[in-house]
Amino acid sequence: EDQVTQSPEALRLQEGESSSLNCSYTVSGLRGLFWYRQDPGKGPEFLFTLYSAGEEKEKERLKATLTKKESFLHITAPKPEDSATYLCAVQASGTDKLIFGTGTRLQVFP
Amino acid sequence: GAVVSQHPSWVICKSGTSVKIECRSLDFQATTMFWYRQFPKQSLMLMATSNEGSKATYEQGVEKDKFLINHASLTLSTLTVTSAHPEDSSFYICSASRFDNEQFFGPGTRLTVL
Numbered sequence: 465e466d467q468v469t470q471s472p473e474a475l476r477l478q479e480g481e482s483s484s485l486n487c488s489y490t491v492s493g494l495r496g497l498f499w500y501r502q503d504p505g506k507g508p509e510f511l512f513t514l515y516s517a518g519e520e521k522e523k524e525r526l527k528a529t530l531t532k533k534e535s536f537l538h539i540t541a542p543k544p545e546d547s548a549t550y551l552c553a554v555q556a557s558g559t560d561k562l563i564f565g566t567g568t569r570l571q572v573f574p
Numbered sequence: 575g576a577v578v579s580q581h582p583s584w585v586i587c588k589s590g591t592s593v594k595i596e597c598r599s600l601d602f603q604a605t606t607m608f609w610y611r612q613f614p615k616q617s618l619m620l621m622a623t624s625n626e627g628s629k630a631t632y633e634q635g636v637e638k639d640k641f642l643i644n645h646a647s648l649t650l651s652t653l654t655v656t657s658a659h660p661e662d663s664s665f666y667i668c669s670a671s672r673f674d675n676e677q678f679f680g681p682g683t684r685l686t687v688l
Contacts, residue, residue, distance in 0.1 A: 507679035564617045
């Protein structure tokens with residue numbers, strides 16, 4: 465069964481304190497791995513899609529990496545406005561559907 | 575960037591009435607659209623997948639007669655919650671898949687059934 469597990473469930477960081485969020489997955493052939501940011505009461509905001517092991521993508525303070533079993537979302541020198549829930553989703557080969565993890569709730573304090 | 579809109583952003587209705595939610599991709603044609611439901615502090619639960627001009631594919635446990643999906647064009651999909659009851663109250667979110675496989679979400683619709 466295709467599955468996505470995110471850790472930690474919640475993370476509190478001081479402003480400027482870099483860290484990483486983990487997304488472990490099992491899927492019958494990976495078509496793509498997606499990262500989204502979701503603020504309370506809003507729809508998820510697209511961040512990255514990764515397609516093959518070794519691939520990396522960056523956007524401002526965020527960098528996503530992918531291996532055959534997991535993906536990391538690295539946050540460098542976070543700011544309070546980075547506070548949100550970060551969602552990881554996998555897409556299996558032959559399908560358009562996304563399977564979501566339960567998310568990591570990030571709080572960054574000044 | 576790619577923009578997906580939803581209307582209305584929130585709706586309150588009486589039990590037994592039907593509610594229609596629209597999802598539009600504003601600046602791209604969507605190959606596929608998806609409907610999700612999200613409960614407080616939980617992740618997204620896929621309800622159905624829809625393609626233009628064909629019947630939606632519903633996930634296991636989702637009542638197709640209760641949640642009617644119409645995908646009239648490459649930029650518009652609608653979800654109608656029929657004979658809504660309080661347990662249908664939730665946050666409904668749509669997403670649209672672009673030609674390059676990237677998927678973009680709408681801002682969501684908060685449904686409250688009294």
